[in-house]
Amino acid sequence: MTVPSITLNNGVTVPQVGLGVFQVPDDGTQANVEQALERGYRHIDTAAGYYNEDGVGAALRASGLPREELFVTTKLRNGDQGYDSALRAFEDSRRALGLDVVDLYLIHWPVPSKDLYVETWKAFEKLLADGAVRAVGVSNFLPEHLDRLVSESDVVPAVNQIEVHPTFQQLDVQAACRKHGIAVEAYSPLGRGADLEASAVESTASALGVTPAQVVLRWHVQQGTIVIPKSLSAERQAANIDVFSFELNEEQMAAVSGLDSGVAGRTGSDPATADFTQFRA
Template sequence: MSNIPQISLNDGNSIPQLGFGVWQVPDDEAHPAVAAALRSGYRLIDTAEGYDNEEGVGRAIAESGIPRDQLFITSKLRNGAHDYEEAKKAFDLSAEKLGLDYLDMFLIHWPVPEQDKYADAWRALVELKNQGRIRSIGVSNFLPSHIDRVVAETGVKPVINQLELHPQYQQRDIRGYHDQHDIKIECYSPLGSGAVLDNETIAEIAEKHGKSVSQIILRWELDQGLIVIPKSTHEERIAENFDVFGFELDDEDRRRIDGLDDPENGKTGSFPETMNSLF
């Protein structure tokens, strides 16, 4: 198995700290991209029902020849399937498309506060975990108030909250909450959806180390104990993003990147408070 650091979760399981994401990757491109990622050494693959590429991901997994117990496969529940019974049906369909008997992790993709059914969806995930269909359950884009509610209603904590997090949007205001409750943060858009790649400060640090900007960003995130899932459809970049364990940032590098945080303007995606689209 690849020598990727493992992060311990609050349910006793563990997850590779570095994985491969396929957001905005069409199904026909997901197949070769995931195949390239698996060849490069990635073992955590992150998809979602809403990405409409689970079948392509599943084909790559099936063709890889990698033993199932060496893979960590994550998907996420559609916003339009938060009803208790619908959530269980949606999970069954995800597993079928991926060609898997179980998933290592399944997340609620968004809380969708206007719909106000995320607690029902969480109950469904708890049941599926109890049945052994899912090893670990978590959430994505949840605010602390959303997490507090599902824990209060079920007594079960998410293992992970998957959040947009990168140098220009560092989520410092809620890091302490997650630490206190032993809920790990998994960074989606860890490169800021490309918005951070032309940052002059990071470019200077990259030149200093003889590395790419993306490698510097990923190393900075890994150093903080965050789980990261960069995305690319280019085989050379997929491999480059995996090659982030052979160098170290120094304290000055980290201080400079820490200083790039822009909580007011740095976010590139939707906000949990107002994301109510039922995809």
């Protein structure tokens, strides 16, 4: 399976469909990632706050795939924000993954109540300058966070990974990203499964002879969004990456886009107020 790539604002390319491993236990992560790699995935998204970087690293080594064929993303825990602590935390992630260079490193949440994300970004700029990472970005950043980061730093984030799916599209955040040349990456791209039951999705899937999940992922892809669906099932993993042999027409795209219900569709935390540390109790 050949997956098209998205070119980031610094010229680095990322496979448009990847595998997310949020809430996958570390003792099951290696098998899950190995299974995905066997089905053609070359983009794996993890985070320090998921506590499964070791499993991802083990899968990468066991696969025997050339390093240059793989794209690996991880993220900084909220409780590790700050210049020095971010640098230390990165070394912990790099060691857990068993990588010399991480392809994409993200600030996981802005945590505006702590007001450390600009200072943290300075550490990310150093990691980029030192060649420890190929690209740096953010996750869950709202327009005001992006505007401040761009105005107070030298490097524009390459990616903003945010919750996006048909019933929660965050069009204002997407617009702010694209204004700054920041790629949009969707987590929970299927709305944690709830969006698959929408009549517009089901009818489109029936018309095209594909699954509802494939319809929603294709909707993302046609908008130029990077997506990282999670699945433990080999069959669903294979289907989720097989979204490049069909297209949604304008009417079908509009029908899925019409499902947006604003904040009522949110399934995760609100970045304006989220301030959890992501440390285990």
